[in-house]
Amino acid sequence: MTTMTQKRLPPGPRGHWLRGCLRRFQHEPLEFYRECHREYGDYVRIRMVPGVDVYLLTHPDAVEQVLQKHHQNYRKPDFFHKTVGLLAGNGIFTSKGPFWLRQRRLMQPAFHRQHLVKLVPKITAAAEAFVEEKARSTEPFDILPEMMKLSLRIAGDTLFSTDISADADEVGQAFRTAFEYVSYRMNYSPWTPVWWPNQRNREFAAAKRTLDRVVLKIIANRRASGEQPDDLLTLLLTAQDEESGTGMTDQQLLDEVLTLLLAGHETVGASLAWAWGLLGEHPHIQDDVFAEIQQTLQGRTPTLEDLPKLPLTRAVYDETLRLYPPAWGQPRQAIDKDEIGGYTIPQGAFIVLSQWITHRHGAYWSDPHAFRPERFLHPDPQRPKFAYFPFGGGPRICIGNTFALMEAPLVMATILQRFRVHRTTTGEIVPDPTFTLRPKFGVPVRLEAR
Numbered sequence: 001m002t003t004m005t006q007k008r009l010p011p012g013p014r015g016h017w018l019r020g021c022l023r024r025f026q027h028e029p030l031e032f033y034r035e036c037h038r039e040y041g042d043y044v045r046i047r048m049v050p051g052v053d054v055y056l057l058t059h060p061d062a063v064e065q066v067l068q069k070h071h072q073n074y075r076k077p078d079f080f081h082k083t084v085g086l087l088a089g090n091g092i093f094t095s096k097g098p099f100w101l102r103q104r105r106l107m108q109p110a111f112h113r114q115h116l117v118k119l120v121p122k123i124t125a126a127a128e129a130f131v132e133e134k135a136r137s138t139e140p141f142d143i144l145p146e147m148m149k150l151s152l153r154i155a156g157d158t159l160f161s162t163d164i165s166a167d168a169d170e171v172g173q174a175f176r177t178a179f180e181y182v183s184y185r186m187n188y189s190p191w192t193p194v195w196w197p198n199q200r201n202r203e204f205a206a207a208k209r210t211l212d213r214v215v216l217k218i219i220a221n222r223r224a225s226g227e228q229p230d231d232l233l234t235l236l237l238t239a240q241d242e243e244s245g246t247g248m249t250d251q252q253l254l255d256e257v258l259t260l261l262l263a264g265h266e267t268v269g270a271s272l273a274w275a276w277g278l279l280g281e282h283p284h285i286q287d288d289v290f291a292e293i294q295q296t297l298q299g300r301t302p303t304l305e306d307l308p309k310l311p312l313t314r315a316v317y318d319e320t321l322r323l324y325p326p327a328w329g330q331p332r333q334a335i336d337k338d339e340i341g342g343y344t345i346p347q348g349a350f351i352v353l354s355q356w357i358t359h360r361h362g363a364y365w366s367d368p369h370a371f372r373p374e375r376f377l378h379p380d381p382q383r384p385k386f387a388y389f390p391f392g393g394g395p396r397i398c399i400g401n402t403f404a405l406m407e408a409p410l411v412m413a414t415i416l417q418r419f420r421v422h423r424t425t426t427g428e429i430v431p432d433p434t435f436t437l438r439p440k441f442g443v444p445v446r447l448e449a450r
Contacts, residue, residue: 008342008343008344009045009343009344010040010043010044010045010055010343011040011041011043011044011045012036012040012044012045012046012047012053012056013036013039013040013044013046013047014047015046015047018049018050019049020046020047020048020049020050020052021046021047021048022048022049025046025048025054025187026187026188029329029433030328030356030431030433033056033058033329033352033354033356033357034356034357036056037056037058037357042057042058042059042062042341043055043056043057043058043059043062043340043341043343044056044057044058052350053349053350054350054351054352055345055349055350055351055352056352056354056357057340057341057351057352057353058353058354058357058358058361059341059358060358060361060364060384060385060386060387061340061341061384061386062340062341062353063353063358063386063389063393064384064385064386064393065338065340066332066340066351066353067330067353067386067389067392067393067394067396067397068386068393068394068395070338071394071395071396072335073334073335073336073338074332074333074334074335074351075096075332075333075335076094076096076331076332076333077331077332077333077350078333079186079189079331080094080186080331081094081096083182083185083186084182084186086181086182086185086194086204086208087178087179087181087182087208087211087258087262088255088258088259088262089251089254089255089258089259090252090255091103091255091256091258091259091260092104092107092256092259092260092399093259093262093263094259103256104399106235106236106239107232107235107236107256107260107399108399109235110159110231110232110235111399111400111402111403113402115230116304116402116403116406117304118230119158119403120302120303120304120406120410122154122157122158123154123158123406123407123410123411124301124302124410124414125157126150126153126154126157126411127150127410127411127414127415128301128414129153130146130150130415131414131415131418131419134419134447135418135449138446138447138448139446140424140444140445140446141444141445141446142442142443142444142445143273143276143277143421143442143443143444143445144269144270144273144438144439144442144443145172145442147268147269147270147272147273147276148168148172148265148266148269148270148273149165149168149169149172149269150269150272150411151264151265151266151268151269151272151407152164152165152168152171152172152261152265152269153165153168154264154265154268154407154411155260155261155264155265156218156261158231158264158403159231159232159233159260159261159264160218160222160231160232160233160257160261161229161231161233162218162221162222162233164214164218167214170210170214171210171211171214173207174206174207174208174210174211175207175211175262175266177203177204177206177207178204178207178208178211179266179434179435179436180434180435181200181203181204181207182435183434183435184200211258212254212258215254215257215258215261216250216254218233218257219233219237219250219253219254219257222234222237223237232260233257236248236253236256236257237253260400263398263400264400264403266326266436267326267327267404267436268404268407268408270324270326270436270437270438270439271317271320271321271324271326271404271408272408272411272412273438273439273442273443274320274323274324274429274439274443275316275317275320275408275412276421276443276445277423277429277439277443277445278316278319278320278323278371279316279421280421280422280423280443280445281371281423282371283420283422285316285371285373286416286420286421288312289312289313289316289412289416290416290417290420290450292310292311292312292313293310293313293413293416293417294417296309296310297413297417299417301414302410302413302414304406306413307406307409307410310409310413311377312373312374312377313409313412313413313416314376314405314409315373315374315375315376315377316373316412317405317408317409317412318373318376319371319372319373319375319376321390322359322360322365322388322390323359323360323369323371324431324437325355325356325359325390325437326390326436326437327355327390327391327392327398327436327437328354328355328356328431328433328436328437329352329353329354329355329356329433330352330353330354330355330392331350331351331352332350332351332352332353333348333349333350333351334346334347334348334349334351335347353389355389355390356433356437358386358387358388358389359387359388359390361387364380364383364384364387365383365387391404417450418449418450419447419448419449419450420447420448420450421445421446421447421448422445422446422447422448423443423444423445424444424445424446425444429441429443
């Protein structure tokens with residue numbers, strides 16, 4: 001067998017003799033990844049600090065091998081688990097092994113189509129409430145926080161049968177503070193422990209207390225009511241361990257509800273804000289989407305059965321996820337050595353799979369930086385499956401992917417029936433890769449009644 005020393009390691013930048021490429025990696029990852037891919041190709045070894053390299057893998061075959069074909073050999077690294085766990089505990093996003101599999105199987109029925117169809121009226125009701133609120137004002141506003149509040153309301157109503165719109169501003173700010181903190185600790189690995197009473201730690205602790213309080217209130221109110229609606233929270237509250245017969249502890253419930261509230265609103269809210277920015281920038285595409293919606297719905301509320309009749313609306317969302325994927329990079333660590341694309345991946349190596357790069361790969365996407373929803377109406381049959389993976393892939397693909405792909409087009413169809421969306425600023429919207437990929441300075445818009 002060929003030894004590792006005889007095998008090839010990917011090329012890549014060396015950077016500073018001591019700091020390697022750490023600063024670029026920390027401060028401008030999107031542009032740095034783009035430069036690495038442009039200069040070195042699909043397989044790049046990036047030197048960080050002495051003894052630590054990161055492997056940036058952007059070829060669809062490499063993505064497929066890490067996430068699906070050899071997924072048993074790649075795990076989320078400890079720095080990710082421990083840091084994100086400060087916010088989400090040991091929920092489905094961070095847990096692993098048999099516990100993760102048990103929780104995944106427990107929650108899966110809540111995301112089956114036969115259950116999702118029951119949630120459509122809650123989604124459209126929340127979108128219609130947004131429409132009615134905005135119909136009373138013609139003033140420009142930032143649509144990013146509005147989409148965050150809308151998606152938070154939908155997550156509360158659909159997953160937990162709870163209206164948390166009254167807490168939306170407080171919860172939204174708490175999540176943003178927490179995301180910035182998690183991103184900071186993940187990227188900069190500060191020496192100060194989380195209990196040290198500096199300002200950053202105090203702000204995170206306050207945000208975490210806010211989120212815990214809201215979630216524990218949801219759980220307590222459900223228990224006190226004695227009701228068991230057909231929702232995810234009921235599944236969690238009634239779950240029992242197969243061996244011991246015991247249910248989830250309060251801590252386990254807190255972790256799972258908080259994780260799903262986080263994931264259920266942050267990614268959809270951010271992606272909807274990007275979609276409005278893109279449609280405002282391309283009014284001719286917005287006109288085509290409106291024509292499709294008008295022909296199909298003729299002013300009525302959309303249903304799940306309408307979605308197949310709104311292919312361009314869905315294609316706009318798919319294209320938004322291609323250009324601005326909320327999950328813009330996925331970290332993994334090799335458990336054992338592997339070979340990908342003819343290159344050696346050493347045991348313990350840190351891997352980055354970047355949707356930001358692969359989704360804009362010129363070999364698989366024509367005019368890759370352009371907003372062209374029609375590419376999803378007539379997909380290229382030669383395009384590899386993992387040239388597009390906004391929800392990840394393999395066994396740990398996002399559990400809510402089907403829900404998101406239902407929710408977003410329903411919201412878009414409801415709003416576009418009533419309003420034309422105009423951007424009030426020009427130029428490219430700057431992405432902010434702080435945990436999820438948000439528009440850094442928001443998306444200022446003006447709504448014009450149709």
